[in-house]
Amino acid sequence: xxxxxxxxxxxxxxxxxxxxxxxxxxxxxxxxxxxxxxxxxxxxxxxxxxxxxxxxxxxxxxxxxxxxxxxxxxxxxxxxxxxxxxxxxxxxxxxxxxxxxxxxxxxxxxxxxxxxxxxxxxxxxxxxxxxxxxxxxxxxxxxxxxxxxxxxxxxxxxxxxxxxxxxxxxxxxxxxxxxxxxxxxxxxxxxxxxxxxxxxxxxxxxxxxxxxxxxxxxxxxxxxxxxxxxxxxxxx
Amino acid sequence: xxxxxxxxxxxxxxxxxxxxxxxxxxxxxxxxxxxxxxxxxxxxxxxxxxxxxxxxxxxxxxxxxxxxxxxxxxxxxxxxxxxxxxxxxxxxxxxxxxxxxxxxxxxxxxxxxxxxxxxxxxxxxxxxxxxxxxxxxxxxxxxxxxxxxxxxxxxxxxxxxxxxxxxxxxxxxxxxxxxxxxxxxxxxxxxxxxxxxxxxxxxxxxxxxxxxxxxxxxxxxxxxxxxxxxxxxxxx
Amino acid sequence: xxxxxxxxxxxxxxxxxxxxxxxxxxxxxxxxxxxxxxxxxxxxxxxxxxxxxxxxxxxxxxxxxxxxxxxxxxxxxxxxxxxxxxxxxxxxxxxxxxxxxxxxxxxxxxxxxxxxxxxxxxxxxxxxxxxxxxxxxxxxxxxxxxxxxxxxxxxxxxxxxxxxxxxxxxxxxxxxxxxxxxxxxxxxxxxxxxxxxxxxxxxxxxxxxxxxxxxxxxxxxxxxxxxxxxxxxxxx
Amino acid sequence: xxxxxxxxxxxxxxxxxxxxxxxxxxxxxxxxxxxxxxxxxxxxxxxxxxxxxxxxxxxxxxxxxxxxxxxxxxxxxxxxxxxxxxxxxxxxxxxxxxxxxxxxxxxxxxxxxxxxxxxxxxxxxxxxxxxxxxxxxxxxxxxxxxxxxxxxxxxxxxxxxxxxxxxxxxxxxxxxxxxxxxxxxxxxxxxxxxxxxxxxxxxxxxxxxxxxxxxxxxxxxxxxxxxxxxxxxxxx
Numbered sequence: 001x002x003x004x005x006x007x008x009x010x011x012x013x014x015x016x017x018x019x020x021x022x023x024x025x026x027x028x029x030x031x032x033x034x035x036x037x038x039x040x041x042x043x044x045x046x047x048x049x050x051x052x053x054x055x056x057x058x059x060x061x062x063x064x065x066x067x068x069x070x071x072x073x074x075x076x077x078x079x080x081x082x083x084x085x086x087x088x089x090x091x092x093x094x095x096x097x098x099x100x101x102x103x104x105x106x107x108x109x110x111x112x113x114x115x116x117x118x119x120x121x122x123x124x125x126x127x128x129x130x131x132x133x134x135x136x137x138x139x140x141x142x143x144x145x146x147x148x149x150x151x152x153x154x155x156x157x158x159x160x161x162x163x164x165x166x167x168x169x170x171x172x173x174x175x176x177x178x179x180x181x182x183x184x185x186x187x188x189x190x191x192x193x194x195x196x197x198x199x200x201x202x203x204x205x206x207x208x209x210x211x212x213x214x215x216x217x218x219x220x221x222x223x224x225x226x227x228x229x230x231x232x233x234x235x236x
Numbered sequence: 237x238x239x240x241x242x243x244x245x246x247x248x249x250x251x252x253x254x255x256x257x258x259x260x261x262x263x264x265x266x267x268x269x270x271x272x273x274x275x276x277x278x279x280x281x282x283x284x285x286x287x288x289x290x291x292x293x294x295x296x297x298x299x300x301x302x303x304x305x306x307x308x309x310x311x312x313x314x315x316x317x318x319x320x321x322x323x324x325x326x327x328x329x330x331x332x333x334x335x336x337x338x339x340x341x342x343x344x345x346x347x348x349x350x351x352x353x354x355x356x357x358x359x360x361x362x363x364x365x366x367x368x369x370x371x372x373x374x375x376x377x378x379x380x381x382x383x384x385x386x387x388x389x390x391x392x393x394x395x396x397x398x399x400x401x402x403x404x405x406x407x408x409x410x411x412x413x414x415x416x417x418x419x420x421x422x423x424x425x426x427x428x429x430x431x432x433x434x435x436x437x438x439x440x441x442x443x444x445x446x447x448x449x450x451x452x453x454x455x456x457x458x459x460x461x462x463x464x465x466x467x468x469x470x471x472x
Numbered sequence: 473x474x475x476x477x478x479x480x481x482x483x484x485x486x487x488x489x490x491x492x493x494x495x496x497x498x499x500x501x502x503x504x505x506x507x508x509x510x511x512x513x514x515x516x517x518x519x520x521x522x523x524x525x526x527x528x529x530x531x532x533x534x535x536x537x538x539x540x541x542x543x544x545x546x547x548x549x550x551x552x553x554x555x556x557x558x559x560x561x562x563x564x565x566x567x568x569x570x571x572x573x574x575x576x577x578x579x580x581x582x583x584x585x586x587x588x589x590x591x592x593x594x595x596x597x598x599x600x601x602x603x604x605x606x607x608x609x610x611x612x613x614x615x616x617x618x619x620x621x622x623x624x625x626x627x628x629x630x631x632x633x634x635x636x637x638x639x640x641x642x643x644x645x646x647x648x649x650x651x652x653x654x655x656x657x658x659x660x661x662x663x664x665x666x667x668x669x670x671x672x673x674x675x676x677x678x679x680x681x682x683x684x685x686x687x688x689x690x691x692x693x694x695x696x697x698x699x700x701x702x703x704x705x706x707x708x
Numbered sequence: 709x710x711x712x713x714x715x716x717x718x719x720x721x722x723x724x725x726x727x728x729x730x731x732x733x734x735x736x737x738x739x740x741x742x743x744x745x746x747x748x749x750x751x752x753x754x755x756x757x758x759x760x761x762x763x764x765x766x767x768x769x770x771x772x773x774x775x776x777x778x779x780x781x782x783x784x785x786x787x788x789x790x791x792x793x794x795x796x797x798x799x800x801x802x803x804x805x806x807x808x809x810x811x812x813x814x815x816x817x818x819x820x821x822x823x824x825x826x827x828x829x830x831x832x833x834x835x836x837x838x839x840x841x842x843x844x845x846x847x848x849x850x851x852x853x854x855x856x857x858x859x860x861x862x863x864x865x866x867x868x869x870x871x872x873x874x875x876x877x878x879x880x881x882x883x884x885x886x887x888x889x890x891x892x893x894x895x896x897x898x899x900x901x902x903x904x905x906x907x908x909x910x911x912x913x914x915x916x917x918x919x920x921x922x923x924x925x926x927x928x929x930x931x932x933x934x935x936x937x938x939x940x941x942x943x944x
Contacts, residue, residue: 004449018765018814020775033469037452040465057726057759057807067728093814094857095612099765102807106726109802124395136659139641140567141613144384147393148376149802151383156438157393159360159448162384169611169638170659183469187608187642190458193466197452202392205441212395213240216273216433222426229276230429233269233419254529254578256539293490293523293571303492330581330621331848335529335574342490342565372895375877376803377849385566402845402877406895423844423878476921505941509924512937596867612856619859620852620870628910629855629865631832631920655941662930665938669924674864677913684867687711688745688905694898701748702901705741705891 006200007042009207011035011085014048014076016101018091021052026175027133030165030188031089034131034196041200046083048076050100057103059110073107080108084203085127086155088146092134092166097142105149112153118211119220123154125211127203129195132164133175139164156206158198163191242436243278245443247271247321250284250312252337254327257288262411263369266401266424267325270367270432277436282319284312286336293339295346309343316344320439321363322391324382328370328402333378341385348389354447355456359390361447363439365431368400369411375400392442394434399427478672479514481679483507483557486520486548488573490563493524498647499605502637502660503561506603506668513672518555520548522572529575531582545579552580556675557599558627560618564606564638569614577621584625590683591692595626597683599675601667604636605647611636628678630670635663714908715750717915719743719793722756722784724809726799729760734883735841738873738896739797742839742904749908754791756784758808765811767818781815788816792911793835794863796854800842800874805850813857820861826919827928831862833919835911837903840872841883847872864914866906871899 013035017025028049035045053072056063063071080086090101114122128150132139143162151157165175165188173180182188206212214221216228249271253261264285271281289308292299299307316322326337350358364386368375379398387393401411401424409416418424442448450457452464485507489497500521507517525544528535535543552558562573586594600622604611615634623629637647637660645652654660678684686693688700721743725733736757743753761780764771771779788794798809822830836858840847851870859865873883873896881888890896914920922929924936 003451018767029469033466036467037465040467051765059726059801093767093810094817094860095616096810096813096853096857099807099810099814102801102804102810105804106801106807121395137609137611137636137638138613139609140384140388141610141616143388144380144567144613145804147384147387148380148398149804151393151395151397152376152379152802154395156395157383157387157397159357159387159390159392159453161387164609164641166609166641168640168657169636170657185640185642189466189468190455193458193464194453196466197464198448200452201448205445209441212434212437215239216436217395217430219426222429228429228433229273230269230425230432231272231276232425233265254531287529295490295565329531329574329578330624331852332574332577332617332621335571335578338565338568338571338574341568342571345566373845373847373872373874374849375845377846377852380803380849381568385568388566400845400877404876404893405847405872405874406893421876421878475923501941505938508939509937512939593867612860615860616852616856619856619865620848623855623865623867623869624848624851626867628867629859629869631829631859631862631864631925633859633865634856661938661940662927665930665936666925668938669936670920672924673920677917681913684906684909685712688908689867689902691898694901700901700905701745702741702897702904703744703748704897705737 004204006204009085009200009203010044010083011038011087012046012048012079012083013087013089014050014104016050016088016090016098016104018051018098018100021049024176027089027091029176030133030192031087031131033192034087037193037196046079048079050104055103059106061110077111084207085199087129087131089131090142092132092138092142095138095141097146101146108153115219118214119218120212120214121154121219125206126155127158127199128155129161129199134166135172135174136166136169139166156202158202160191160194160198163188163195240440242440245321245436245439246280246319247274247323248282248284248315248319249323249325250286250340252286252324252326252334252340254287254334254336257285260412263325263327263367265412266369266428267323267367269428270323273429273432282315284315286340291339291343293342295342297346313347320443321435323365323367325367326378328368328374328378331374331377333382337382344389351455354450355454356448356450357390357455361442362391363394363435363442364391365397365435370402371408371410372402372405375402392438394438396427396430396434399424399431476676478676481557481672481675482516482555483510483559484518484520484551484555485559485561486522486576488522488560488562488570488576490523490570490572493521496648499561499563499603501648502605502664503559503603505664506559509665509668518551520551522576527575527579529578531578533582549583556679557671559601559603561603562614564604564610564614567610567613569618573618580625587691590686591690592684592686593626593691597678598627599630599671599678600627601633601671606638607644607646608638608641611638628674630674632663632666632670635660635667712912714912717793717908717911718752718791719746719795720754720756720787720791721795721797722758722812724758724796724798724806724812726759726806726808729757732884735797735799735839737884738841738900739795739839741900742795745901745904754787756787758812763811765814767814769818785819792915793907795837795839797839798850800840800846800850803846803849805854809854816861823927826922827926828920828922829862829927833914834863835866835907835914836863837869837907842874843880843882844874844877847874864910866910868899868902868906871896871903
């Protein structure tokens with residue numbers, strides 16, 4: 001099996017931990033496993049720790065136009081737009097993704113009126129995945145919401161696009177804690193590996209194709225009256 | 237913009253309504269909008285109304301080996317395996333997908349130990365999407381769970397892989413009811429169209445590639461010791 | 473602290489495992505912990521293993537009126553109506569409650585047009601809780617959906633009305649498997665205990681009060697024009 | 709039917725809109741319907757618009773001890789602790805509660821190590837509900853997560869503790885927009901009324917009882933070895 005060349009790809013890893021740098025983030029610990037694979041494959045990887053930035057809540061592209069003194073979102077958005085892959089990482093709190101992860105998705109959503117030069121939604125052609133850590137429960141629930149948002153916004157989702165680690169139910173050690181021995185968890189290691197390579201494969205494929213053809217999915221074309229094979233429903 | 241050729245693709249539409257034939261299924265009504273587009277593009281489309289078949293609950297490939305007299309799942313599984321695209325349709329009950337939709341996912345999951353000839357999980361290379369109808373609320377919640385399950389099992393999810401229709405909150409007419417006037421809902425029509433074409437584009441692309449390369453995502457290779465770029469996490 | 477008298481209370485435990493009797497149900501294992509507490513407190517406890525009964529899908533009170541030869545739901549509904557407490561147990565499959573649990577909720581919902589002698593929805597005055605087991609992830613997600621459904625249907629939910637057990641992420645032993653050592657999990661034991669007693673306390677309180685007063689929540693009164701303190705919204 | 713006296717009760721309404729004052733909040737519009745009922749019944753009602761306050765993310769009681777210059781959470785927490793009822797309001801973004809609602813729940817959760825004078829978790833004896841508005845979909849999904857969090861933290865949830873308004877699927881007017889005509893939605897008005905009165909009934913009942921008896925649910929007693937009727941599981 002030949003090794004594909006992923007060296008023209010780039011990825012942004014946005015860590016939605018609630019802890020500012022330089023505090024240890026367990027989520028970053030697992031994100032690094034994926035990032036290290038990408039780096040070893042020649043992919044350009046950038047990291048953003050969302051909570052380190054001054055990013056107001058809101059659903060407008062730039063909140064400085066809506067009463068906030070500062071908004072670092074536009075710079076982060078540019079990073080995401082310049083990358084082929086978006087990996088969202090989140091810790092779990094009470095079974096849910098962090099409020100920072102929700103704020104990230106709200107801000108991504110705020111740009112969703114934009115379209116690319118084919119008239120498609122702006123994130124078409126990019127791929128997305130997620131990494132989740134906690135100490136007791138909720139990997140899948142968090143993944144459901146984040147992958148849903150990503151695909152709804154226009155990202156493509158390859159197979160097994162979520163990976164995570166949690167311990168046995170109840171309070172306990174977190175991912176990077178020695179006593180968790182999480183680095184020996186074969187399931188987490190395998191899923192993180194498959195997630196990473198599937199993001200790379202799909203990003204590479206879509207990049208080679210120049211993204212999705214605009215036939216049947218261009219918002220601008222729809223608004224101009226194109227319908228392709230769509231026919232108004234007849235009721236029986 | 238040239239029109240791609242989708243004529244070598246095939247799709248299975250599984251309607252998870254709780255109502256047996258020949259009762260009217262509103263979900264089928266919206267599924268037909270997508271199916272009709274596919275047919276107009278030369279795609280081979282098959283429909284399965286899950287509740288019309290005798291399919292026991294369970295997470296084994298064939299429940300006749302576990303105490304049930306009859307199990308029509310293996311035949312439906314074959315249809316799904318022979319198709320490039322799986323579209324799941326569900327009504328909404330109390331904000332959730334139907335129990336039939338859950339049973340379908342359980343039975344899909346029951347096959348997930350199988351691998352293809354590259355050693356990848358069996359659904360790799362296929363694409364999945366969903367269509368949801370109700371009369372008041374829950375399209376996105378149902379989509380979250382179903383798209384999550386599909387990608388976790390190995391399906392790829394193109395952009396905007398969910399479409400649906402609901403009316404204003406509270407009891408009211410359903411999709412096919414004249415007074416709902418749902419067929420004029422531009423949002424539903426557009427989303428259903430984009431969903432359909434994005435499934436076709438991604439299925440076509442993956443089919444042309446022979447599915448995903450096995451580099452970095454083969455369960456059999458992992459179990460045999462392959463790790464590709466994965467390195468055991470070092471903690472800092 | 474005096475010990476309350478719970479001996480006039482009754483509870484129904486509905487186990488939504490996918491496995492028919494006499495196969496071992498891990499979920500039943502944890503449900504028994506709660507049931508044993510109740511029995512030790514003099515509560516009358518009945519168990520129903522949902523999958524052992526012939527219960528068609530559907531949202532009608534009696535599906536024999538809708539084309540099915542048999543429907544054991546009405547008898548189970550009577551048991552639930554004769555009890556003060558409903559405990560739903562479910563295994564987790566792909567992060568979700570079982571299709572049997574969904575079918576149970578659909579059938580409970582099918583009765584929601586009924587009202588009691590105060591004109592309130594039929595389940596008012598009863599309390600509900602849930603128990604979830606799996607081997608890797610999803611207790612909270614399953615609890616979210618089931619407790620939501622219960623309260624929406626009219627059940628009251630006491631504090632910490634969910635308990636469960638899962639192991640570390642990934643495949644592994646289930647609740648009753650010796651090597652899981654789940655019976656020593658202090659978190660699960662404590663949560664199961666608190667869940668159980670909180671159901672008893674709230675059920676006892678509501679029973680002593682004769683359920684909820686009908687002031688402000690009677691469907692029949694609303695339909696007859698009662699509005700109590702509600703005033704039609706004025707917009708500003 | 710006599711009218712209960714609710715005049716010794718108090719409630720805090722926390723609006724988790726993403727919009728700062730004085731911008732119009734549609735969610736506040738529907739919250740006012742509930743608040744007005746409470747005021748008409750003599751209940752003391754306070755409003756908090758979460759986004760108007762400087763509240764860092766985090767899961768510590770006071771984030772000024774963790775690197776933030778300011779944290780208004782402790783004052784809001786005091787308001788919640790002094791009230792019998794907590795009503796959370798949220799808008800819907802991409803089918804989910806707002807990031808502000810998630811931050812509120814994270815901060816509530818940060819206090820969950822505290823116990824009352826019976827050794828129970830600190831929110832025992834309080835009741836909680838939620839109000840959700842959006843323009844297209846997601847009331848139930850948002851309610852599932854918020855009611856789950858509330859009960860898990862120790863709040864009690866009365867019947868039908870969620871109310872909301874959304875329009876037909878797709879973009880459209882919001883709750884307070886004249887053309888939505890939402891104030892005539894009988895379902896929303898009725899649910900909001902029942903939600904409000906059920907919160908009042910249960911809060912009144914629990915207040916009269918002095919909260920929950922500590923028998924079987926005191927964290928401190930459990931930690932000191934009390935087990936009440938709990939017996940360590942025997943496996944069969």
